[in-house]
Amino acid sequence: MSAAVTKIFVPRDSAALAVGADDVAAALQREAAQRGLAIELVRNGSRGLFWLEPLVEVATPAGRIAYGPVAPEDVPALLDAGLLAGGAHALRQGATDDIPYLARQERLTFARMGITDPLSLADYEAHQGWAGLRRALALDGGAIVQEVTQSGLRGRGGAAFPAGIKWRTVQQTAAAQKYIVCNADEGDSGTYSDRMTLEGDPFMLIEGMAIAALAVGATRGYIYIRSEYPHAIATMQEAIRRASAAGFLGASICGSGHAFELEVRKGAGSYVCGEETAMLESIEGKRGVVRAKPPLPAVQGLFGQPTVINNVITFATAPLILARGAQFYRDYGVGRSHGTLPFQLAGNIKHGGLVEKAFGLTLRELLIDFGGGSASGRPIKAVQVGGPLGAYIPASQWDVPLDYEAYAAMGAVLGHGGIVVHDDTADMAQLARYAMEFCAIESCGKCTPCRIGSTRGVEVIDRIKADQHREQQVVLLRDLCDTMLHGSLCAMGGMTPYPVLSALNHYPQDFGLAAMQEASAS
Amino acid sequence: MTDPLLEEVLAAHPAQDGALLPILHAVQERLGHVPPTAVPLIAEHLNLSRAEVHGVLSYYHFFRSTPPGRQVLQVCRAEACQSRGAEALLAHAEQRLSCASHSTRADGAVTLEPVYCLGLCALSPALQLNDRLHARMTPAKLDALLAKEGL
Numbered sequence: 001m002s003a004a005v006t007k008i009f010v011p012r013d014s015a016a017l018a019v020g021a022d023d024v025a026a027a028l029q030r031e032a033a034q035r036g037l038a039i040e041l042v043r044n045g046s047r048g049l050f051w052l053e054p055l056v057e058v059a060t061p062a063g064r065i066a067y068g069p070v071a072p073e074d075v076p077a078l079l080d081a082g083l084l085a086g087g088a089h090a091l092r093q094g095a096t097d098d099i100p101y102l103a104r105q106e107r108l109t110f111a112r113m114g115i116t117d118p119l120s121l122a123d124y125e126a127h128q129g130w131a132g133l134r135r136a137l138a139l140d141g142g143a144i145v146q147e148v149t150q151s152g153l154r155g156r157g158g159a160a161f162p163a164g165i166k167w168r169t170v171q172q173t174a175a176a177q178k179y180i181v182c183n184a185d186e187g188d189s190g191t192y193s194d195r196m197t198l199e200g201d202p203f204m205l206i207e208g209m210a211i212a213a214l215a216v217g218a219t220r221g222y223i224y225i226r227s228e229y230p231h232a233i234a235t236m237q238e239a240i241r242r243a244s245a246a247g248f249l250g251a252s253i254c255g256s257g258h259a260f261e262l263e264v265r266k267g268a269g270s271y272v273c274g275e276e277t278a279m280l281e282s283i284e285g286k287r288g289v290v291r292a293k294p295p296l297p298a299v300q301g302l303f304g305q306p307t308v309i310n311n312v313i314t315f316a317t318a319p320l321i322l323a324r325g326a327q328f329y330r331d332y333g334v335g336r337s338h339g340t341l342p343f344q345l346a347g348n349i350k351h352g353g354l355v356e357k358a359f360g361l362t363l364r365e366l367l368i369d370f371g372g373g374s375a376s377g378r379p380i381k382a383v384q385v386g387g388p389l390g391a392y393i394p395a396s397q398w399d400v401p402l403d404y405e406a407y408a409a410m411g412a413v414l415g416h417g418g419i420v421v422h423d424d425t426a427d428m429a430q431l432a433r434y435a436m437e438f439c440a441i442e443s444c445g446k447c448t449p450c451r452i453g454s455t456r457g458v459e460v461i462d463r464i465k466a467d468q469h470r471e472q473q474v475v476l477l478r479d480l481c482d483t484m485l486h487g488s489l490c491a492m493g494g495m496t497p498y499p500v501l502s503a504l505n506h507y508p509q510d511f512g513l514a515a516m517q518e519a520s521a522s
Numbered sequence: 523m524t525d526p527l528l529e530e531v532l533a534a535h536p537a538q539d540g541a542l543l544p545i546l547h548a549v550q551e552r553l554g555h556v557p558p559t560a561v562p563l564i565a566e567h568l569n570l571s572r573a574e575v576h577g578v579l580s581y582y583h584f585f586r587s588t589p590p591g592r593q594v595l596q597v598c599r600a601e602a603c604q605s606r607g608a609e610a611l612l613a614h615a616e617q618r619l620s621c622a623s624h625s626t627r628a629d630g631a632v633t634l635e636p637v638y639c640l641g642l643c644a645l646s647p648a649l650q651l652n653d654r655l656h657a658r659m660t661p662a663k664l665d666a667l668l669a670k671e672g673l
Binding site for chain 1: 539540541542543544546547568574577578581582583584585600601602603604605606637638639640641642643644645646648653655656657658
């Protein structure tokens with residue numbers, strides 16, 4: 001048959017798979033074969049417009065046209081409507097790049113996401129892949145560190161520590177063996193930007209880690225991925241195999257003489273292993289128990305050696321910084337929050353998905369302009385920003401710019417950029433109890449405020465809910481939170497009070513407090 | 523556990539660079555759990571005490587010391603899923619399967635457990651049935667899935 005082959009894209013991202021992308025891909029293959037249509041099916045990453053998944057795209061002379069959300073049973077009608085030529089259909093969303101949700105973003109780190117075949121080295125190369133690594137190979141370690149420091153990049157895992165300073169410490173610490181460790185233990189509810197990167201653009205992470213290795217003189221690296229992400233693990237392992245075969249990893253990166261071996265390590269369902277020192281223990285084959293600091297991992301980290309530990313997005317941003325220059329990245333953002341953050345809209349939101357924007361926009365813009373309000377159609381009551389250890393943000397604070405310092409000033413955190421929306425049916429006392437319960441389940445047990453405090457916290461909130469000496473118990477809860485905040489060894493116990501206190505402060509009526517105040521006033 | 527299988531796993535993982543977790547994963551991948559009889563053999567291979575191996579095995583939620591049911595249903599209980607009805611979904615699963623959370627039904631047909639985040643937070647609530655992920659779930663959709671699997 002002489003007709004040109006049409007490229008059709010159906011994502012392989014696990015969120016797309018969870019709503020039937022494999023069945024859609026199979027239906028397309030089957031129907032196209034029956035009709036004698038020549039198609040080339042590409043399993044791309046997700047564009048991050050999850051309410052439209054499975055999002056099918058067709059390459060036309062006018063660019064890629066999107067259809068979604070597509071069910072397998074829609075496929076015959078779509079082909080009848082001229083899908084291969086971008087024909088009109090109720091599910092047609094227009095040119096993908098013109099969908100306002102996507103067009104209004106500033107996709108720097110996620111520039112390739114959903115566009116390429118994640119495991120195609122040719123695709124990666126054709127979309128600015130390896131440009132950062134090639135520039136890094138022409139620089140010495142100090143110059144690479146300088147570039148990253150100048151860019152203003154801060155740790156995207158949540159702690160927001162300047163990446164360049166961490167890299168410099170490792171670079172300047174003499175040791176026979178240094179390590180690069182990527183924290184891909186993305187356990188926060190409401191976050192999936194790491195998962196999307198691992199599944200949708202794995203070479204970007206490899207490139208970023210290789211740049212870090214060149215910068216500090218490390219020859220071994222580990223990517224610690226949680227066991228709940230089997231698709232991410234499989235994709236990453238295959239990407240490492242292909243990058244090694246092509247000479248981007250191994251005994252001599254791109255023939256430079258610099259060695260860098262990379263390995264995936266699988267977590268085992270422990271949330272606290274997202275804390276960097278617990279993760280090191282886990283990679284070493286031990287219980288994921290938090291270490292006291294100092295010594296800093298940059299000085300004595302994995303197996304006691306100097307170690308750069310960064311989140312997936314931090315490493316994944318390094319290639320762009322090297323390729324485009326520090327100033328290019330630094331010019332995005334506000335104050336001391338330079339660059340962009342991939343915000344992740346989740347929970348009860350109409351248009352859930354990934355929004356990469358420069359720091360400085362507001363939660364209201366994300367929730368309303370991008371998110372379109374709640375999925376249930378009911379008023380939004382509370383928004384948890386920054387994962388299960390982040391504060392609940394009431395509507396009165398939705399106009400505060402999203403930047404690290406502005407959020408810290410109101411007792412909140414941006415964390416890893418997860419945003420979980422709850423409508424007015426949410427019981428904030430129950431969610432506060434859940435935060436304590438989660439801490440009790442996941443505490444590593446090393447420090448008392450976290451191990452014991454979380455269990456006591458559940459009990460105290462139960463008594464508040466049951467109105468047993470409520471006023472007294474609220475004082476006790478605040479006192480307990482103060483102990484956890486200031487006495488815990490790591491963020492697990494140290495930040496669990498954020499959701500608890502923000503729920504108590506902004507939604508006292510859910511704890512029966514408004515009623516109590518009325519009673520005492522009468 | 524058959525010794526040849528364990529020996530194969532141990533041979534593939536030399537006693538270096540934190541081999542314990544990869545070994546436990548490899549054993550569980552093949553057997554569905556890590557039987558207590560494997561503990562002393564793994565300990566000897568890595569020059570660790572049995573207590574150290576048991577300590578690691580029991581620390582991590584993912585590892586099982588007893589075989590799971592023939593099918594495993596994991597329902598996400600994290601906040602993003604809660605905001606879209608995860609608690610009700612889990613309660614429905616318990617009732618539908620006559621199986622409490624964190625347990626295996628007496629006939630060994632199914633294990634039901636809560637899980638903390640499958641990373642599908644924009645399409646909540648989510649769950650995993652055996653090896654497959656499912657998002658935008660409702661009790662009715664769950665019933666259909668379970669019926670398809672003979673549960």
